[in-house]
Amino acid sequence: MRVGMPHMGNLYIPFKALFQRLKVDFVIPPVSNQRTLSLGARYSPEGLCIPFKMTLGNLIEAAEMGANTLLMPGGDGICRLGYYTKVQEQILHELGYNVEIIQLGVSEHKFAGLLGIIKRVSNNAPWPRIISAFRFGLAKLNSLDTIERLVQKVRPVELVKGTANQLYAQAVRAIDKAEDYNLLKKVKKDYVSQLNRVTRNSQARPLVVGITGELFVLLEPFSSFDVERELGKMGVEVRRSTFLSEWTKFSLFLNPLGINEKDRIHKAALPYLKRDIGGDGWESVGEKVLHAGEYDGLVHLAPFTCMPEIIAQNIMPSTREKIPVLTILCDEQIAKPGILTRLEAFVDLLQRKRRAEENNNQRVAI
Amino acid sequence: MIKVGIPRALLYYQYYPAWKAFFEALGAEVCVSPPTTQNMLVSGSSRVVADTCLPVKVFIGHVISLVGKCDYTFIPAIRSLKSKTYNCSKFLGLPDMTRAVVPESPHILEIEIDINRGKRQLYQSIYKLGRHFTWNPLQVRQAATAAWQAYLDYQEMMSRQGLTPPQAIERISGTPDTMPESHSSPATPPRATIGLIGHPYLLYDEHINYQLVRRLEQADNRVLTPEMLATPQLEATIARLVGRSYWTYEEEVVGAGGYYLQNKADGIIGVMAFGCGPDSLMMDMVHRQANRQKTTPFMCLTLEEHTSEAGVITRLEAFIDMIYRKKRRQVEVCV
Numbered sequence: 178m179r180v181g182m183p184h185m186g187n188l189y190i191p192f193k194a195l196f197q198r199l200k201v202d203f204v205i206p207p208v209s210n211q212r213t214l215s216l217g218a219r220y221s222p223e224g225l226c227i228p229f230k231m232t233l234g235n236l237i238e239a240a241e242m243g244a245n246t247l248l249m250p251g252g253d254g255i256c257r258l259g260y261y262t263k264v265q266e267q268i269l270h271e272l273g274y275n276v277e278i279i280q281l282g283v284s285e286h287k288f289a290g291l292l293g294i295i296k297r298v299s300n301n302a303p304w305p306r307i308i309s310a311f312r313f314g315l316a317k318l319n320s321l322d323t324i325e326r327l328v329q330k331v332r333p334v335e336l337v338k339g340t341a342n343q344l345y346a347q348a349v350r351a352i353d354k355a356e357d358y359n360l361l362k363k364v365k366k367d368y369v370s371q372l373n374r375v376t377r378n379s380q381a382r383p384l385v386v387g388i389t390g391e392l393f394v395l396l397e398p399f400s401s402f403d404v405e406r407e408l409g410k411m412g413v414e415v416r417r418s419t420f421l422s423e424w425t426k427f428s429l430f431l432n433p434l435g436i437n438e439k440d441r442i443h444k445a446a447l448p449y450l451k452r453d454i455g456g457d458g459w460e461s462v463g464e465k466v467l468h469a470g471e472y473d474g475l476v477h478l479a480p481f482t483c484m485p486e487i488i489a490q491n492i493m494p495s496t497r498e499k500i501p502v503l504t505i506l507c508d509e510q511i512a513k514p515g516i517l518t519r520l521e522a523f524v525d526l527l528q529r530k531r532r533a534e535e536n537n538n539q540r541v542a543i
Numbered sequence: 544m545i546k547v548g549i550p551r552a553l554l555y556y557q558y559y560p561a562w563k564a565f566f567e568a569l570g571a572e573v574c575v576s577p578p579t580t581q582n583m584l585v586s587g588s589s590r591v592v593a594d595t596c597l598p599v600k601v602f603i604g605h606v607i608s609l610v611g612k613c614d615y616t617f618i619p620a621i622r623s624l625k626s627k628t629y630n631c632s633k634f635l636g637l638p639d640m641t642r643a644v645v646p647e648s649p650h651i652l653e654i655e656i657d658i659n660r661g662k663r664q665l666y667q668s669i670y671k672l673g674r675h676f677t678w679n680p681l682q683v684r685q686a687a688t689a690a691w692q693a694y695l696d697y698q699e700m701m702s703r704q705g706l707t708p709p710q711a712i713e714r715i716s717g718t719p720d721t722m723p724e725s726h727s728s729p730a731t732p733p734r735a736t737i738g739l740i741g742h743p744y745l746l747y748d749e750h751i752n753y754q755l756v757r758r759l760e761q762a763d764n765r766v767l768t769p770e771m772l773a774t775p776q777l778e779a780t781i782a783r784l785v786g787r788s789y790w791t792y793e794e795e796v797v798g799a800g801g802y803y804l805q806n807k808a809d810g811i812i813g814v815m816a817f818g819c820g821p822d823s824l825m826m827d828m829v830h831r832q833a834n835r836q837k838t839t840p841f842m843c844l845t846l847e848e849h850t851s852e853a854g855v856i857t858r859l860e861a862f863i864d865m866i867y868r869k870k871r872r873q874v875e876v877c878v
Contacts, residue, residue, distance in 0.1 A: 222823055222826070222827035222830075223823075224815075224817065224818060224819065224845075226820075253629060255629075256632060257821070257823070257824060259629065259789050260789050260824045260825075261824075263785050263789075263824075263828070264827055267828075267831055449639060450639045451638070451655075452622075452635060452636075452639075453635070454635040454636040455629070458632060458636065482594060482818040482823070484820040485632040485636075487595055487596075488632050488636035488639075488640050490592050491591050491595065491643060492639060492640055492643040494643075495642075495644070495646070504592075
């Protein structure tokens with residue numbers, strides 16, 4: 178059995194660690210690129226969202242590399258995602274790949290279900306080994322997210338542009354290579370201190386822009402032309418509330434205990450949207466309400482034709498809490514110059530707004 | 544008397560008789576918006592973001608047309624009607640979204656229906672809805688029973704007499720509807736049997752589908768719609784094609800489509816709205832099945848506000864001509 182799975186940002190690193198420890202034959206398809214998207218778009222039904230097309234592209238590339246068991250996230254009551262595997266399996270079969278897709282139904286099976294699937298693909302490895310391998314994967318995920326958070330802070334204020342990105346790329350590689358906890362710890366410490374030592378522009382007061390929206394386009398930089406990095410280049414500090422490590426921690430361990438990190442966000446959204454509408458629509462509205470006073474602006478990322486985000490997008494302008502929102506719809510037709518132009522215009526608008534507010538304050542002071 | 548406005552869009556076609564019975568048993572008067580017009584579509588489209596789907600734009604147009612004509616607007620949020628199924632986000636967020644984009648709308652009566660959360664929750668939400676009219680729980684209970692009975696009668700009327708929802712609603716309420724009597728005169732045998740699949744709000748809104756059903760019937764074809772099939776048949780088909788159903792309204796597309804593919808409709812037309820989340824996958828499911836079987840022609844008509852009448856007619860004519868030709872050839876081969 179050769180296992181493959183689609184990409185979502187750096188998710189492949191913890192899974193690689195997990196499967197290496199369990200000695201599972203695991204292939205990693207090429208990091209999402211233009212070919213992935215073209216393949217996905219060619220074989221997908223036309224009206225589908227970019228997460229479907231990208232993951233289909235990944236799955237096809239994994240199948241080309243000989244994978245016959247594909248792990249694909251899914252589950253009940255999310256959005257179209259729950260139906261993905263049914264169609265993707267048919268498409269792969271029609272293309273002549275003899276593969277089986279296993280749905281990782283995190284929302285319904287929780288932790289036990291996930292472990293069960295790991296046990297199955299690892300050819301019935303003993304439980305202690307599975308648990309320890311899983312912990313190691315989680316440790317890698319946590320380190321990756323710690324570094325990423327720091328990079329988001331450094332990027333806008335570094336003196337030499339691009340330093341943080343370079344360090345980030347090195348860190349990701351090093352974390353991927355780390356073979357045990359000691360090494361991982363060392364790598365993490367090393368890069369954290371390196372990032373902290375990057376010379377910063379002490380006068381910079383970066384604009385703070387929140388990023389919210391649909392999980393996949395948030396976490397897969399290729400699908401949104403890496404909006405975060407581009408904003409960083411423009412000297413904007415990006416805040417994102419969705420991190421995979423957080424998400425795993427809560428949805429696997431704490432949600433079953435009744436602790437929900439999103440309660441605060443949902444409560445904020447309540448006056449405008451009373452119920453979960455699937456996907457991340459509720460959270461998008463909530464984040465706007467919650468961060469209205471805190472951030473300078475909000476970038477709302479959504480796949481084209483995403484049902485929950487369309488509802489969120491319709492509701493957002495009517496909230497009493499005001500904050501500029503830029504919605505970017507991602508699909509295979511978007512082009513980098515288009516995104517850049519819109520981001521630049523948005524940042525200009527935020528800067529002008531900040532200047533106007535400061536002038537007003539000065540006048541009041543006088 | 545309190546007037547409850549019901550937009551003639553989306554779930555109206557499935558549940559209007561039940562809603563009417565419920566509100567009338569509570570002593571309210573029901574006021575339905577007129578059939579869709581171009582103005583409604585335009586006013587609805589102008590309120591929402593561009594990539595909202597056509598039926599929701601139409602719905603918003605209907606809500607706007609009800610402003611000032613009623614005291615309440617009734618907008619349900621239906622999540623599931625069977626255990627472990629799920630509905631499109633647009634249905635779940637409909638009341639909140641309408642409130643956001645049509646702020647001048649009268650107070651919105653909403654009810655969340657989610658079977659997954661158990662019967663208790665369902666009864667509670669029905670009582671909560673009834674509270675707007677009466678404090679007497681018994682009266683709400685009676686109204687709910689009346690609504691259920693009306694719904695069953697409506698369903699039976701459609702499946703037994705082969706009526707489409709607008710025709711059945713017309714019989715029930717006695718109000719003239721736009722749908723003509725069906726051409727089921729036994730004098731001339733139909734030239735072809737066309738199975739239509741899609742959601743009722745697309746199949747029976749004559750404005751947005753350019754009178755699809757009427758056009759097919761006027762050309763002496765027999766038209767089958769998903770309501771004419773019994774639920775067990777549809778469920779069995781879904782089980783065969785995709786396993787457990789995932790969407791609340793999966794029967795109307797995968798169920799009916801799979802059924803027609805097996806039961807010799809001469810052709811199948813799938814009607815979907817551009818950007819429809821569930822249909823983008825479900826229509827594809829039927830399409831692939833049709834491709835594999837290679838016996839029944841399948842065409843998917845995607846509707847949006849830029850769809851033109853001429854485009855729809857051309858495709859329809861080409862499709863029907865192809866079916867006639869196919870039938871003629873079969874006859875010749877037999878002879």
